[in-house]
Amino acid sequence: MKRRKTGTGNSASPDETWSIGTPFARRRLDLLALIPLMAIIALVILVAGVVWIVSRNEAEQARMKLATDALWVEQTLRLQMSVDEDMLARMALEAASGTDPDILDSRARLHIASNPEILSIIWYDNAGQRQRALPGERAPGDDALVKRLANSRTRGARPVYGSTSEEGQATMGLALPDEAGFVTATVSLQLLLQRHVPWWIAEQYGVRIRDMDGKSYAERQLLDTNPDSPSHRISFDPPLHGTELMITAYEDQKGLRSALLFGAIGALAIFAILALAVLYGSAKRRRAAEAQLRSETAFRSAMEESLTVGIRARDHDGRILYVNSAFCDLVGWNSSDLIGHLPPMPYWHPQKTEETRARHEHLARSGTKAQSFETHFLHRDGREIDVQVYEAPLIDSAGIHRGWMGSVIDITEQKRAARLTREQDETMARTGRLVTLGEMASTLAHELNQPLAAIASYAAGMSNLLDAGNTDPALLRDATGKLGHQADRAGQIIRHIQDLVKKREPRFFETRLDEVINETVSFLSADARAHRVVIQTDLRPVSAQQADRILLEQVLINLIRNGMEAMAEKRHGDKVLIRLYPDGNHSMIEVEDQGCGISEDMAGRLFEAFASTKAQGMGMGLKICRSIIELHRGQLAHRPAADGGTIFLITLPRAEGKSEGKAWAA
Amino acid sequence: MGSMIHIVDDEEAIRDSLGFLFASRGLASRCWPSGEAFLAAQPLEDCSCIILDVRMGDLSGPEVFDRLLAQEVRAPVIFLTGHADVPIAVDALKAGAFDFLEKPFNDNQIVDLALCAIERFNATKAEDAARRDIAARLATLSPREEEVMRLMLTGELNKQMADRLNIAVRTVEVHRGRVLAKMGARNGLELAAMVGTDNK
Numbered sequence: 001m002k003r004r005k006t007g008t009g010n011s012a013s014p015d016e017t018w019s020i021g022t023p024f025a026r027r028r029l030d031l032l033a034l035i036p037l038m039a040i041i042a043l044v045i046l047v048a049g050v051v052w053i054v055s056r057n058e059a060e061q062a063r064m065k066l067a068t069d070a071l072w073v074e075q076t077l078r079l080q081m082s083v084d085e086d087m088l089a090r091m092a093l094e095a096a097s098g099t100d101p102d103i104l105d106s107r108a109r110l111h112i113a114s115n116p117e118i119l120s121i122i123w124y125d126n127a128g129q130r131q132r133a134l135p136g137e138r139a140p141g142d143d144a145l146v147k148r149l150a151n152s153r154t155r156g157a158r159p160v161y162g163s164t165s166e167e168g169q170a171t172m173g174l175a176l177p178d179e180a181g182f183v184t185a186t187v188s189l190q191l192l193l194q195r196h197v198p199w200w201i202a203e204q205y206g207v208r209i210r211d212m213d214g215k216s217y218a219e220r221q222l223l224d225t226n227p228d229s230p231s232h233r234i235s236f237d238p239p240l241h242g243t244e245l246m247i248t249a250y251e252d253q254k255g256l257r258s259a260l261l262f263g264a265i266g267a268l269a270i271f272a273i274l275a276l277a278v279l280y281g282s283a284k285r286r287r288a289a290e291a292q293l294r295s296e297t298a299f300r301s302a303m304e305e306s307l308t309v310g311i312r313a314r315d316h317d318g319r320i321l322y323v324n325s326a327f328c329d330l331v332g333w334n335s336s337d338l339i340g341h342l343p344p345m346p347y348w349h350p351q352k353t354e355e356t357r358a359r360h361e362h363l364a365r366s367g368t369k370a371q372s373f374e375t376h377f378l379h380r381d382g383r384e385i386d387v388q389v390y391e392a393p394l395i396d397s398a399g400i401h402r403g404w405m406g407s408v409i410d411i412t413e414q415k416r417a418a419r420l421t422r423e424q425d426e427t428m429a430r431t432g433r434l435v436t437l438g439e440m441a442s443t444l445a446h447e448l449n450q451p452l453a454a455i456a457s458y459a460a461g462m463s464n465l466l467d468a469g470n471t472d473p474a475l476l477r478d479a480t481g482k483l484g485h486q487a488d489r490a491g492q493i494i495r496h497i498q499d500l501v502k503k504r505e506p507r508f509f510e511t512r513l514d515e516v517i518n519e520t521v522s523f524l525s526a527d528a529r530a531h532r533v534v535i536q537t538d539l540r541p542v543s544a545q546q547a548d549r550i551l552l553e554q555v556l557i558n559l560i561r562n563g564m565e566a567m568a569e570k571r572h573g574d575k576v577l578i579r580l581y582p583d584g585n586h587s588m589i590e591v592e593d594q595g596c597g598i599s600e601d602m603a604g605r606l607f608e609a610f611a612s613t614k615a616q617g618m619g620m621g622l623k624i625c626r627s628i629i630e631l632h633r634g635q636l637a638h639r640p641a642a643d644g645g646t647i648f649l650i651t652l653p654r655a656e657g658k659s660e661g662k663a664w665a666a
Numbered sequence: 667m668g669s670m671i672h673i674v675d676d677e678e679a680i681r682d683s684l685g686f687l688f689a690s691r692g693l694a695s696r697c698w699p700s701g702e703a704f705l706a707a708q709p710l711e712d713c714s715c716i717i718l719d720v721r722m723g724d725l726s727g728p729e730v731f732d733r734l735l736a737q738e739v740r741a742p743v744i745f746l747t748g749h750a751d752v753p754i755a756v757d758a759l760k761a762g763a764f765d766f767l768e769k770p771f772n773d774n775q776i777v778d779l780a781l782c783a784i785e786r787f788n789a790t791k792a793e794d795a796a797r798r799d800i801a802a803r804l805a806t807l808s809p810r811e812e813e814v815m816r817l818m819l820t821g822e823l824n825k826q827m828a829d830r831l832n833i834a835v836r837t838v839e840v841h842r843g844r845v846l847a848k849m850g851a852r853n854g855l856e857l858a859a860m861v862g863t864d865n866k
Contacts, residue, residue, distance in 0.1 A: 446721070446748045450677050453746075453770040457683030460773025464690035479686055486679050 036276055044269040048262060055258045062249065063230055066205070070232035070247040073197055073207055080196045081187070081239050084118060085159045087111050088174050088185050091121070096177040101132065108134045117191040119169060124182040126150070131181065139186070142171030146182050149173050161239050164189070168209070168217035170240050189218035189240075206248040209236060217243065223250045310387075310408035313394055318343040318360060321394075321403065330387070330410055332380030349376040349384065368393035368401050374411070386415040447493045451486040458483040511547040513580055513587055513652075514539045520556040521578065524564075531564040532574060539580040542587045545654045547632055555625045555636075559591040559648045562621065566595030572644055586634075589650040597644050606638065669784045670712035671695040674704045674730065675719040675746065684717065684776070691777045701730035705737075713741040715783045717776070720751045720758075720766075728758050735762065740790070742783035744776070800860055803849050811848070814841040818854050819861065 120139030145162030159172035173184040206221025231248035310327030331347035573594030681697040698704040720727040742764035755766035
């Protein structure tokens, strides 16, 4: 059978095997899967680099800002210190100019009040004894500084600082002019910081003043600082000997922030990789499933293509959903012509359209029951095909009944074979019946020949003996005895054949004569061709009647054969005409030939036994025919046809009541 | 040597009645119930005519005939045929059978036919015997005598023969005498009658 390639057909290379579920491009797809992974890694590195660079810039900026702020704080503090120094120097000048001590004191108080970092202002005499002390007598001072001032004898216009005390107090002193004594002011570094470091600095940095060894004198910081935190140190000497200003950025969130950022990036990267891995896994599964599906689809379509059974799926409206190539070959239409086609289908037999439609409706009503039936399809080239169709419900994976799946098998050949066999059987049966008649005649002849030949020989032998004058009674008696025995045997043979013939009991059934005639004619068609004779029929409706069909067929065969054989010798036409017509209470059958006719000599003894014009005829045929017709209570007659042939006329009464089953043989 | 007619038929009545018929005309006959039995009995010295039935049980008449031909049995064969066997008998006739008769046959016709067959067979047999005799005598001639005989048959004179064979006329005369003596002929004319037709 020719196999059609369809769009869904297998296009695999010939050496590819049907390995279900083998992904055949694993390497290539793995490389593809690596690309996003690498992209993620590159992105993470890039982002990390950018973050690192940005944070490094930030750190740089922060350090710069720290330094700037530190310088600013230093300037502020130095300014304040110099303001205090100026105040002290002015007081010293005013004292020297003879200003009333009370006024000085009140000024000093005012200054202390407005500059709270100044703890005290103390007046000493030239000997270094305290004369007055503000704000109170017990105000802290630095007597050591005064002694040093007194001893040094160096008098400057600017105050001199003493060493910074444990409590963070620094004292500045100035000798009054004209050796009138000394004046000191003690400054609390702590208060200095408290008061003159603004809040926005304090918010960001811890500010402290400490000595070189790291001992802190004063500090202002709102939060704890870490030794590792970025800090800036500026020497605060002068004015304060051995001190430095240290400004430390608080443990800021920048590190934490970038750590968080990096962490987030890392986490995201890990998440992305994990997601990728999951995706890859699922993609791999999907690929495997796809490969399996593809392979299964290819396998399935290959199977469908190689099926010799036609497959056709249709939905409830009858629309064709699918046909395989065997079906296409069967009906001669392409799958593209058929798929989507609504009934009536092009391959339906025009005479069976309604029947097919009705069957489809019946199928739809009968629910989901598989059914099988035989029908005819029409091939595209007009050929009629016998098919066996098995219809099964088409149920999808959700269990919904979608339509019908039909397997169609071409049974034309089987049907034809069966029909041929049946016809052959029928022919055989009929031929058998005829052969039986013919053989009976032949057997009769052969069997009878033996005793007859023997009888003739004995008779001739005895004549010879008598002619020769040999009249030995013993010899003659022996011969006559044998002769008589052979005569007996001939008689037995005849009786035996009569017995055989009698065994066939006629069987009467309701029979349609036109059917009998048609069957006989078709049975004799080959014979007719051999005789170059055309058998024509002219059948008018005649009601069915009781008859033995087989016996009637034999009569007809006999008569038609006689007609054909009569035309073999001499003819004026090539037709044997059979007529059937009703005549009152009778059915009439005429068999007319266009042969040589019947001689007058023959016509008289036509129905006698052993009367034959044929070389090999037994002269039994017409006698038997008449017996059969008489058995049907009818008559067999003949008359010359108008133009030279012969017409045999069968008259069959259509009376009620059956004939008795009596022997018909002659 | 008397003539013997062999009747081969599986029908006992036919065999018996034919035997009776032949006997009534003074002819000896022998009956065989089947072709096999008849073939098994070959060769038969006294076989001068064979009556064969066409239709027999195992081995049909024509088959028996074929085997007889294969065994070089030359006796004439007369077939007996039934109603429908005529074509078969005609074929057998073409293959060399003597004649056929359709059953039931005209009583004495078969006897006359058999007599005719026997006569012809005997004549053929005598002819065969004479031919065999001449052949035997020819075989006794020497090559030179055969040469001389061939020349004698062409009608040459002794002198011509001597010239042709390059021998003396006397020698030719001696050979000539021996040829005639060996062949049992009185003169050249008899010799020619004896050998002339088939020994050129």
